[in-house]
Amino acid sequence: MIAAAIEQLATAKEIDPTFCVLNPTDLWRLRRTKDSQGRYLMGDPSSVGAARLWDLDLIGTNNISVGQFLVGRGNPEATVIRDRMEAQIEVATQHSDYFAKNLVAIRCEKRLALVTRRPASFVKGTFTTSPA
Numbered sequence: 001m002i003a004a005a006i007e008q009l010a011t012a013k014e015i016d017p018t019f020c021v022l023n024p025t026d027l028w029r030l031r032r033t034k035d036s037q038g039r040y041l042m043g044d045p046s047s048v049g050a051a052r053l054w055d056l057d058l059i060g061t062n063n064i065s066v067g068q069f070l071v072g073r074g075n076p077e078a079t080v081i082r083d084r085m086e087a088q089i090e091v092a093t094q095h096s097d098y099f100a101k102n103l104v105a106i107r108c109e110k111r112l113a114l115v116t117r118r119p120a121s122f123v124k125g126t127f128t129t130s131p132a
Helices: 002-011 024-031
Strands: 019-022 056-060 068-072 079-092 105-116 123-126
Touching: 002 068, 002 123, 019 024, 024 056
Parallel strands: 019 056
Antiparallel strands: 019 068, 068 123, 079 105
């Protein structure tokens, strides 16, 4: 299914993808897959290196559901992060009994926006249905 998503981007003449986001459960299921001779398909567990599949970096996160994936490219042509607000840091001792206990509350806030310039250069799919 991930290869079908890559093919979908290629046939749509979109930007070539560089990453695939997966839930850690799916990522480790892929990494533990073996062939008929008991060899790991994604490399020996003792070897050091980033997980890659179809020349894509595999990124595990719990922010995507089990059984789903996102294929895309992380460069400014496809998306860019913009500052919506400069970092603001506030320090206060006026909360409850902070002054008496010699405590300080510190709040830091920064607002960002993710601008997707080419939404068609991302494909979200599941492992049970084709993304195309």
